[in-house]
Amino acid sequence: MSGWREKLPGFAVLAGLLVLWELSVRLKWVVTPTWPAVSTVLETFWQSLADGTYLQVFGSSLERLLYGYVVATLLAVAIGIAMGVWRRMYLLFEPLVELLRPIPSPAYLPMAILFLGIDNTMKVFMVAFASFFPILLNTVAGVRSVDPVLIDTGRTFGLTRAQIVARIVLPAAAGYILTGMRISLAIALIVTVIAEMVAGNSGIGFYILSAQRSFLVPEMYAGVIALALLGFGLNKGFVALERMALSWHEGWHASAT
Amino acid sequence: MKLGVEGVSKRFGSLTAIEEISFDVADGRFLSLLGPSGCGKSTILRMLAGLIGPSRGRVAFHGETVAAPPPGMVYVFQQYTKSLFPWLTVLANVEFGARSPHARRRGHPASREECMQTLRLVGLEEHAYKHPWQLSGGMQQRVAIARALVARPEVLLMDEPFSALDALTRESLQDLLLRLWSELGLTVVFVTHDIAESIYLSDEIVVLSRAPSRILKHLEVDIPRPREQLATRESPRFLAYRRELYDMVVAG
Numbered sequence: 001m002s003g004w005r006e007k008l009p010g011f012a013v014l015a016g017l018l019v020l021w022e023l024s025v026r027l028k029w030v031v032t033p034t035w036p037a038v039s040t041v042l043e044t045f046w047q048s049l050a051d052g053t054y055l056q057v058f059g060s061s062l063e064r065l066l067y068g069y070v071v072a073t074l075l076a077v078a079i080g081i082a083m084g085v086w087r088r089m090y091l092l093f094e095p096l097v098e099l100l101r102p103i104p105s106p107a108y109l110p111m112a113i114l115f116l117g118i119d120n121t122m123k124v125f126m127v128a129f130a131s132f133f134p135i136l137l138n139t140v141a142g143v144r145s146v147d148p149v150l151i152d153t154g155r156t157f158g159l160t161r162a163q164i165v166a167r168i169v170l171p172a173a174a175g176y177i178l179t180g181m182r183i184s185l186a187i188a189l190i191v192t193v194i195a196e197m198v199a200g201n202s203g204i205g206f207y208i209l210s211a212q213r214s215f216l217v218p219e220m221y222a223g224v225i226a227l228a229l230l231g232f233g234l235n236k237g238f239v240a241l242e243r244m245a246l247s248w249h250e251g252w253h254a255s256a257t
Numbered sequence: 258m259k260l261g262v263e264g265v266s267k268r269f270g271s272l273t274a275i276e277e278i279s280f281d282v283a284d285g286r287f288l289s290l291l292g293p294s295g296c297g298k299s300t301i302l303r304m305l306a307g308l309i310g311p312s313r314g315r316v317a318f319h320g321e322t323v324a325a326p327p328p329g330m331v332y333v334f335q336q337y338t339k340s341l342f343p344w345l346t347v348l349a350n351v352e353f354g355a356r357s358p359h360a361r362r363r364g365h366p367a368s369r370e371e372c373m374q375t376l377r378l379v380g381l382e383e384h385a386y387k388h389p390w391q392l393s394g395g396m397q398q399r400v401a402i403a404r405a406l407v408a409r410p411e412v413l414l415m416d417e418p419f420s421a422l423d424a425l426t427r428e429s430l431q432d433l434l435l436r437l438w439s440e441l442g443l444t445v446v447f448v449t450h451d452i453a454e455s456i457y458l459s460d461e462i463v464v465l466s467r468a469p470s471r472i473l474k475h476l477e478v479d480i481p482r483p484r485e486q487l488a489t490r491e492s493p494r495f496l497a498y499r500r501e502l503y504d505m506v507v508a509g
Contacts, residue, residue, distance in 0.1 A: 149339040156332040158359030248344045
């Protein structure tokens with residue numbers, strides 16, 4: 001396949017860097033316990049994967065990530081549709097959204113701890129709050145981009161307002177909404193890790209930080225690699241779902257030019 | 258009398274688009290609204306459809322004031338690319354019409370089989386499982402017509418439905434429309450700025466002036482049916498109507 005051939009140089013760079021990492025330790029270019037050989041790191045990675053450490057560590061991370069993400073998605077899509085459909089709702093909430101949106105999510109972590117403590121509730125809230133805005137803004141933009149002809153079509157067939165929203169606005173805005181959801185999924189992972197590092201006793205964030213603190217250096221690196229793979233996998237999985245849901249979308253866009 | 262426009266005016270802010278218009282559309286008639294671009298023809302059609310309300314006067318359908326889109330009327334838009342649902346297949350688009358609330362109000366909704374039959378009627382049966390954007394413009398507008406027909410309308414409101422199509426496609430769709438109109442006993446209100454098209458299709462033509470739009474003339478088209486693209490368009494009567502209307506539309 002030509003696709004493979006095209007991607008080969010990129011993988012070669014990656015492999016080259018890993019080899020360089022290994023050589024830097026084997027040939028004693030760098031001699032420090034904070035820089036273990038990549039083979040040591042990978043071995044630790046396999047071990048932790050095999051003995052179920054990661055299953056447990058990522059299990060609790062994924063659980064709070066998904067709770068927060070799903071809550072954020074439901075709320076953001078519902079409010080986003082309301083704001084997109086009713087101008088009054090838009091005018092009511094737009095200043096608030098514009099004020100809250102630019103705050104980097106770690107900044108409200110101390111407040112969240114004050115109000116919600118350091119338990120799971122706080123972390124789920126953090127994830128939900130941070131994931132909320134990209135989905136909200138994309139939903140509003142998506143709803144506003146729906147062509148009025150499409151809505152008039154619904155009206156001439158006698159659809160009620162609720163039916164127009166469910167059967168016309170929602171699918172027509174799906175492309176925007178899913179883009180927002182994809183952005184938020186990455187954010188959700190970031191915030192999960194941060195929240196677990198700041199106040200946690202479980203999860204991948206806590207695991208990486210405590211590995212560093214107890215000087216389990218290979219474990220720390222291996223955890224980061226595992227996290228990279230998880231992020232990669234989440235995004236790939238989401239893109240695949242998106243493709244399935246929007247199989248009509250690409251061809252439609254291509255034909256609309 | 259089926260459809261009545263009674264002393265209708267329409268203002269947008271301080272701008273008067275439509276000025277005191279009245280005409281009736283009788284059962285089974287094919288009536289065209291003809292006028293230059295931007296004269297407010299579409300605005301009149303949107304008021305007939307109940308998509309917007311008049312500033313003064315009223316639109317009546319079977320004697321009742323039209324306040325919202327009533328069952329029994331379907332609107333076919335000029336912009337077929339925007340009016341069809343891109344996420345649905347051709348057949349699913351048609352089924353949308355068949356299962357719509359308006360279709361349900363007019364009795365038993367058309368089954369999938371009947372939807373296929375309607376697609377056959379407009380010559381698209383083998384494209385049933387494609388998406389609209391995979392079809393040509395003319396085919397897409399035929400999908401929109403099929404979707405309108407399965408809702409079992411008495412009245413089809415058509416807003417320059419063929420103006421974005423090439424000449425040959427336009428003529429074949431004109432003939433398809435005339436066939437469907439006579440076979441299904443529809444009433445059609447057809448908006449166009451194409452003089453020849455309005456003569457070729459219509460029983461009656463309402464000629465509108467430039468904005469603020471008034472009725473310049475409401476005339477009967479006395480040309481026998483069935484009509485035929487070449488013979489009808491070359492007939493002396495057709496040409497006489499064309500000359501008469503041309504002066505009127507251009508003078509505005």
